Amino acid sequence: MRRSRARALHAAVIALSALPAGVLALRAARGTLGAEPIETLTHETGQWALRFLLLSLAVTPARRLLRAPFLAPWRRSLGLAAFGYACLHLSVYLALDQVFDWSAVVEDVAERPYVTAGATALLCLVPLAATSTRGAQRRLGGRRWRNLHRLAYAAAAAAVVHFLWLVKADLREPLLYAGVLAALLGARLLPERGAS
Amino acid sequence: MPIRIANAWDAPEREVTPEALWLRRREFLRGAGLAAGALLLPACGRTESGAVAAGPSPVRGPDGFTTDEPATAFEAASSYNNFYEFGTDKEDPAERAGSLVTRPWSVRVDGEVAKPGTIPLEDLLAPHPSEERVYRLRCVEAWSMVIPWRGIPLGALLRRLEPTSRAKFVAFETLLDPEQMPGQRRSVLDWPYREGLRIDEAMHPLALLATGMYGRDLPNQNGAPLRLVVPWKYGFKSIKSIVRISLVEQQPPATWNQQAPDEYGFYSNVNPDVDHPRWSQRSERRVGELRRRPTLPFNGYAEQVAGLYAGMDLRKHF
Numbered sequence: 001m002r003r004s005r006a007r008a009l010h011a012a013v014i015a016l017s018a019l020p021a022g023v024l025a026l027r028a029a030r031g032t033l034g035a036e037p038i039e040t041l042t043h044e045t046g047q048w049a050l051r052f053l054l055l056s057l058a059v060t061p062a063r064r065l066l067r068a069p070f071l072a073p074w075r076r077s078l079g080l081a082a083f084g085y086a087c088l089h090l091s092v093y094l095a096l097d098q099v100f101d102w103s104a105v106v107e108d109v110a111e112r113p114y115v116t117a118g119a120t121a122l123l124c125l126v127p128l129a130a131t132s133t134r135g136a137q138r139r140l141g142g143r144r145w146r147n148l149h150r151l152a153y154a155a156a157a158a159a160v161v162h163f164l165w166l167v168k169a170d171l172r173e174p175l176l177y178a179g180v181l182a183a184l185l186g187a188r189l190l191p192e193r194g195a196s
Numbered sequence: 197m198p199i200r201i202a203n204a205w206d207a208p209e210r211e212v213t214p215e216a217l218w219l220r221r222r223e224f225l226r227g228a229g230l231a232a233g234a235l236l237l238p239a240c241g242r243t244e245s246g247a248v249a250a251g252p253s254p255v256r257g258p259d260g261f262t263t264d265e266p267a268t269a270f271e272a273a274s275s276y277n278n279f280y281e282f283g284t285d286k287e288d289p290a291e292r293a294g295s296l297v298t299r300p301w302s303v304r305v306d307g308e309v310a311k312p313g314t315i316p317l318e319d320l321l322a323p324h325p326s327e328e329r330v331y332r333l334r335c336v337e338a339w340s341m342v343i344p345w346r347g348i349p350l351g352a353l354l355r356r357l358e359p360t361s362r363a364k365f366v367a368f369e370t371l372l373d374p375e376q377m378p379g380q381r382r383s384v385l386d387w388p389y390r391e392g393l394r395i396d397e398a399m400h401p402l403a404l405l406a407t408g409m410y411g412r413d414l415p416n417q418n419g420a421p422l423r424l425v426v427p428w429k430y431g432f433k434s435i436k437s438i439v440r441i442s443l444v445e446q447q448p449p450a451t452w453n454q455q456a457p458d459e460y461g462f463y464s465n466v467n468p469d470v471d472h473p474r475w476s477q478r479s480e481r482r483v484g485e486l487r488r489r490p491t492l493p494f495n496g497y498a499e500q501v502a503g504l505y506a507g508m509d510l511r512k513h514f
Contacts (some may be wrong), residue, residue, distance in 0.1 A: 034287070035483050036339060104476065112475055120294060165474065167339075169384050169451035169455060170284035 006070035013074055017081035020086065022046045022183075045089040050159045053125075055178050057152060061187035076132050079152065083129040086122050093164035114165035115157050124155035156181050156183045260401060261500070262330045266421070268341035270410045272483050273471045277417045278335065279436055280384055281370065281377035289417035296376050296437065298421040307367070307442035310358035317421055320405065321484040323356060324348035328411075329404055329425075336430035336452075336496045340480045342419035345425050346408035351399040359395070361441045367391075367448035368424060369440035385451050391435040392462070393426065396504055402427060402497060428497040430464045459512075462514040465505070466495035469514045 006066065024044055027033045033040040056078035063071040082095075098104050108115040128149055137145045160181055163174040261507040267273075281288035303320055326346050330347075334340045354366065372388035374380040380387045389477040397403065407414060414420040426433050432452050434438075436447025442448070452460035459473050468478045468491040479488040494501050 035272035035479070037288075038486065039339075040483070096486065097488075101488075104479075107476065111471075114474060169280070 001068075001070045010073050010077065011069070014077050014081075017052060017078065017084075020044070022083070036091065041092045042089065042097060045085050045092055046159075046163070047084035049082050049089055050156070050177055052078050052150065052165065053156050053159060054084060054177065054184065056082055057156060057181075057184045061184060079125075080129060080132060083125045086125055089118075090122060114162050117165060118162035121155045121158035121162055124151045124158060128152060128155070142181075153181075153185060156184075235317045239315075243419065254451065258484070262334060263496075264329070264330070265332070265342045266485050267330060267344050267410070273341055273343055273409065273420060274413040274415045277418070278337075278431070279379075279417055281379045281437070282417065283361065283379045283386075283444060284384060290415075292378060292414035295378065296371075296416045296420065298416065298437075301421050301439075303438060304440040305357055305442075306440070307444045308360040308363035309443050310439075312358070317445065320353070320422075321348060321405075325484055326407065327404075331402075331404075331425060331427035332495050333425075333427065333431050333434070334491065336365060336432055336464070336477075337471060338475060338480045338491075339483055340491075340495075341483050342439060343409055344411070345404055345406040346411070347406035347425065349401055350403040350405050350424070351401060353405060354395075354443070357443070362445045363443035364395055365444050365446065365448055366393050366395060367440075367444050368438050369442075370435055371437045371439045385455060386449050389435060389451045390448065391424065391433055391450050393433075394447075394497060394504075395443075397501075398506065402500055418497050428494040428501045430436060430460075430466060431458070463505075463513050464509075465501075465510065465514075466491060467493060467510060467514065468504040469493075470511055 024033075024041060028037065028041070031037075056075050059071055059075035059078065061067060094100060094105065098108075109119050110116070128151055131140060131145065131148060140148065160174060161177045164171065164176060167174055205398050212302065270328055275290045276286045276382050278286065278290040279293065282289040282292040301317040304314045305320075326348055328344060328346055330344045332340060332341060333343055350366075368391045370389040371377065373381065393403070394457060395475060404427075406419075406425045409415075409418060414423065416437075419434075419438075422438045423436040424434045433450075447462060450460075453462050453464075466477075471477050477491055480491045481488050492498070
């Protein structure tokens with residue numbers, strides 16, 4: 001693929017990753033978030049964070065499978081989108097749901113395992129977002145950077161557990177995400193075809 | 197004893213307005229006004245299923261039972277529902293409950309009663325004047341609503357069924373029909389949905405068998421044509437679309453209690469001091485509001501019902 005087309009495609013991916021946030025903002029402005037708007041915002045931002053995280057983890061297997069090197073920069077963009085939605089998710093929880101009731105927040109994180117799992121997922125993403133620049137990659141060195149960024153799998157696992165533990169009876173959705181994550185992890189553990 | 201020979205033009209006794217009702221005729225009018233007001237809500241024009249209640253308008257329930265807090269918007273109360281028989285998303289019941297056929301409907305009455313049998317819904321309800329009660333509803337998921345119900349006191353109905361002395365609990369069952377209730381095609385819960393109350397809880401004047409809300413018949417997604425409303429307990433106790441009422445000697449099985457006994461107790465009284473193992477019950481969000489509000493013991497009905505549980509450890513019997 002020509003370099004200019006690859007760039008345009010990457011730009012389109014970045015723009016598309018902002019789309020769910022845009023739709024949510026529009027729905028909020030028009031009052032069409034349903035009977036429980038705060039709950040809708042919480043669920044939607046959380047699910048998009050998980051989806052983008054899994055998408056970013058899918059980039060390397062897809063790049064190898066399709067022999068499509070132009071996909072490589074998508075990984076960072078999709079990962080940063082995941083971090084963005086995770087931050088929105090946290091903000092909705094802190095500012096709208098709990099309205100900065102810090103004692104309730106501390107109690108949630110300490111005593112509710114599903115909140116602890118969610119907080120863990122987000123904490124895993126922080127160093128990844130912080131070292132997502134080319135400069136940071138250079139300073140850390142390839143091997144150390146790669147090792148650090150395996151945390152993305154831990155973040156995804158914690159996020160899936162966060163989802164699983166908050167569901168009341170219908171486990172289909174979180175199990176679907178768990179299945180996708182397992183497949184992606186499996187794809188990375190299989191011996192690589194040729195050198196990457 | 198005076199002998200009274202009825203004139204042909206006399207109204208039969210059954211048509212005479214009971215004095216108690218007559219004395220409260222102003223409340224009656226207020227209730228009618230509320231019902232008429234509900235008709236003017238924009239949301240009401242929308243639903244086909246929401247045939248407006250025929251017959252006399254209900255009277256208001258006993259004082260202290262009806263809250264004057266503003267009612268949740270009908271639109272929200274009829275579109276944000278947990279009714280897993282139609283799917284596990286909150287929007288599913290409103291979208292999918294149209295397949296439920298609520299007429300004709302009958303209720304099987306069995307167990308420790310004088311005359312067990314299957315009774316058409318109209319006959320079951322006929323002797324009891326319906327009442328309007330505005331109740332708080334607190335879901336175990338920490339959201340709440342205020343809903344104007346129409347219904348009959350459960351206790352009045354149970355007394356008419358003449359429970360035997362062995363009747364210690366009342367068990368309820370929802371319709372089991374995967375054709376009409378597509379959510380039952382998957383075993384998310386152990387169908388049919390079952391719930392139960394201790395007999396003294398069931399006899400408590402707050403316990404209501406509802407047939408309507410907001411001055412109209414219950415929408416299917418809210419448990420048409422007959423549902424329980426037990427306002428001091430978490431919402432899942434208020435079983436919907438009831439087809440069976442049994443008076444029993446032993447504590448009956450209850451669906452969520454069986455599903456996760458450590459999370460949902462048989463009693464499930466609203467209690468801010470006993471957290472759900474996975475989330476806090478200290479506060480709740482009233483649907484339509486943004487700020488959380490503190491959850492009250494027994495959902496604010498402690499004065500009326502706390503006595504039912506005197507001497508019980510409510511942490512153990514949660």
